[in-house]
Amino acid sequence: MEIRSAVDFYERHPISCAIILAKLAASRGHLDGLVPEELFPHDQDHYGGLAANDALAQRAGIGPGTRVVDFCAGLGGPARYLAQRHGADVTGIELALARVRGAEELTRRVGLQDKVRIIGGDVRQVPLADASVDVVISQEALLHVPDKPRVLAEAYRILKPGGRLVFTDWVAHFPLSEADRELMWQGMAVTELYDLPAYAAVISRAGFVVGAEDLTAEWGAILTQRLAMYRRLREETQAAGTPAGHDAFYESYVRFVDLVNAGMLGGGRFEGGKPA
Numbered sequence: 001m002e003i004r005s006a007v008d009f010y011e012r013h014p015i016s017c018a019i020i021l022a023k024l025a026a027s028r029g030h031l032d033g034l035v036p037e038e039l040f041p042h043d044q045d046h047y048g049g050l051a052a053n054d055a056l057a058q059r060a061g062i063g064p065g066t067r068v069v070d071f072c073a074g075l076g077g078p079a080r081y082l083a084q085r086h087g088a089d090v091t092g093i094e095l096a097l098a099r100v101r102g103a104e105e106l107t108r109r110v111g112l113q114d115k116v117r118i119i120g121g122d123v124r125q126v127p128l129a130d131a132s133v134d135v136v137i138s139q140e141a142l143l144h145v146p147d148k149p150r151v152l153a154e155a156y157r158i159l160k161p162g163g164r165l166v167f168t169d170w171v172a173h174f175p176l177s178e179a180d181r182e183l184m185w186q187g188m189a190v191t192e193l194y195d196l197p198a199y200a201a202v203i204s205r206a207g208f209v210v211g212a213e214d215l216t217a218e219w220g221a222i223l224t225q226r227l228a229m230y231r232r233l234r235e236e237t238q239a240a241g242t243p244a245g246h247d248a249f250y251e252s253y254v255r256f257v258d259l260v261n262a263g264m265l266g267g268g269r270f271e272g273g274k275p276a
């Protein structure tokens, strides 16, 4: 299937609600009485796992009752974690409807539906009222969204005065070649990227007071380990004679890890405050 949007990519993504539930059913024999902690090893679709959520929570001051919106919520992993571990009330915005339905099912199965809701929508046009939430977060997802100024304007609009925006995203420390840009788009639905100072400037232009941290070294170590795991899985499936999965993804992932380790691509964590 040709990639035309992030939704195309996420419709064939290897992590899905059905796959998570099948794994859990195989390991525990049934799905009765699931608790959120059992999902956490499977439902976090970003680098750095639960610690990356804690880093956002700490920087945004998330605690019991904080009204949080998660931009590009995926299967709702960070949203459920922030509700369960930090007591937040979380609304996720997610474009791919299969993931919205998967998020709803996972949330219901672990009994968090009163604190977490994932709604279908585009973060470029958020279906929430002005000045209605305390915190906006996003984990490693805006790389898929063109027109980041519009996304940041939406975050600013829905935040109350004094509210905080904290998120992680890919950055391009140097401009990519046309061939690499095409590879990242075809394999992982990556759209426009900024370098760290340019990203901070775009956030600032949306009205926020900004801070930025470079996560590239941290991500390089995580990605190198993940690539070794993907390689092992591919070798095992190839040895077993079964299809080894999405080749465009694998090819672009190998190149992505090279580019991160070469310091061309990387990650950033950004913090913005809406003036009180």
Ligand SMILES: C[S@@+](CC[C@H](N)C(=O)[O-])C[C@H]1O[C@@H](n2cnc3c(N)ncnc32)[C@H](O)[C@@H]1O
Residues within 6 Å of the ligand: 006, 007, 010, 043, 044, 045, 046, 071, 072, 073, 074, 075, 076, 077, 078, 093, 094, 095, 096, 099, 121, 122, 123, 124, 138, 139, 140, 141, 144, 145
């Ligand atoms: C890498 S996943 C991250 C999911 C989640 N943040 C997590 O950490 O588990 C990126 C998600 O962004 C969603 N997405 C992409 N473009 C979007 C948009 N314009 N509006 C809302 N969600 C979008 C994708 O469908 C996908 O589920």
